[in-house]
Amino acid sequence: MLPIKAAIESWRGMWVIRGELSRRAYWLLALVGLLLPIAAWWWLSGSGLMDKVFMPSPLDVLMRALTWFKDDDLMHDVGISTYRVFAGFVLSAVLAIPLGVLIGTYQPMKAMFEPLTDFIRYMPAVAFIPLVMLWVGIDEGSKIAIIFIGTFFQMVLMIAEDIRRVPINQIEAAHTMGANRGEIVSLVIIPSAKPALLDTLRITMGWAWTYLVVAELVAANSGLGYSILRAQRFMQTDKIFAGIILIGLIGLAIDQLFRWLHRKSFPWLHA
């Protein structure tokens, strides 16, 4: 067969509904997906269609990130932002997991807390900033509180849903083996829901990062979100780009870490 004909054949083979894709083709396409926007960006910044002040080139952004790292203590900004996100996230996880388990297990808990949580989660976290500043003050606590408000209510509902998805037959089988309520929760429901819970944590961790900039609106003087906001005041678009991309990269790394943890913790799912 002619090489072109073979290429067309294999290209067609990729577009079968829910079809298969070789590992090599997968990574090749993933790379194209990543490089294409960068190439477009590079072209746009060099084309003169947009003012350099508004559209810095990828190289400018990289250089800015390097000077930020050398002269402006980038690692401190990364560190403090990561701390705020983690503190807000851990606080909300510590409270949301037990509450979500109870809501997903017991109807009275569901009746009491689910409509309430559903109601609060529609309130914009940003709108709580004035209240948080009045109640918590303007130090670290307030930034953590904003991230907490942004993630907690969603997290509770998602965890409750994960718990409800535990197959009823797993629970009833335990009943018929003589398990009591506490044993069913601790030996069946929680172990059964664990993989879904870890996925929920992974997803809500992403949301926690999206609240970072909002949180650092509150009287901050360091952090990635704060640096992005300040760069806007000084028209440093390259620094805005660098900050946003950095948050994206950190998020990607954490996401991969969660996925790795998932594979390590639940070998039975990946066996």
Place this chain on the structure above:
Amino acid sequence: MNTKINILSANKTFGKGDGGEVALLNINLDIENNEFVTFVGASGCGKSTLLRCIGGLESLSSGSINLDGAPINKPGANRAMVFQHYSLYPWLTVINNIKFSRLLRAGREDLTSSDVEAASGRADALLALMGLTQVRNSYPNQLSGGMQQRVAIARALMPRPQILLMDEPFGALNAQTREVMHDLILHVSKLEKTTIVFVTHDVEEAIYLGQRVVVMAPRPGRIDSIYQVDLPAKRDQDMKLSPRFLQHKKEILTRIRETAGMHTDYELLERMTRQAEVG
């Protein structure tokens, strides 16, 4: 009196008032010690509901189910249940699934090492009985459907239940695997001296396994008729072709068809076909 389970004018209604559905209407039945009783019937006849009531997973609206004279009102380790699917614990290996009931007890009381050893002996015996020795340390999702049901049965037998309740346990298996499982479960019932109450929609399965076949009818769910299976106690697959077997099958299928209230209107079907051809 050696009657194990006494079901006395058992009634079960889902919902309330006129919209309520009568799932079980005045059920009376005695099940003997070490008996193998199968329940068949059209869907909605309440056979699964009755099984769940014996298991204590559902409560009756009125009447009672007694076990050796004591009323059943909640699940207990003396009545193990095997479901059609999704009841194994996918995070535990085969052997730990089987030992689950032991794990429960170990959490409550301080077991001596000899207790644990005895339990391991029992688990290993069940593993061998069910032909699972090779997959001892595998996870359930690595096994075929038939192997998974073997694990579920072994796990149910682990605490030596007096009664094994089976809710269409082989419904999702292919015909060949099902035949193997039939002979296995008959062997188990003889070896373990367990009373087995078995719900199925497959009449052949009901006759092959049961000493008695209880035919239930829907709307309202009730017992229609009971057949004493007239076959040698030691069953083998060839019996399925014997005249007696076929006679039972014919009678029971007829009863189910008559009580199901469902029939195909061939006349209408033919008329529609003719119309379609003309059009």
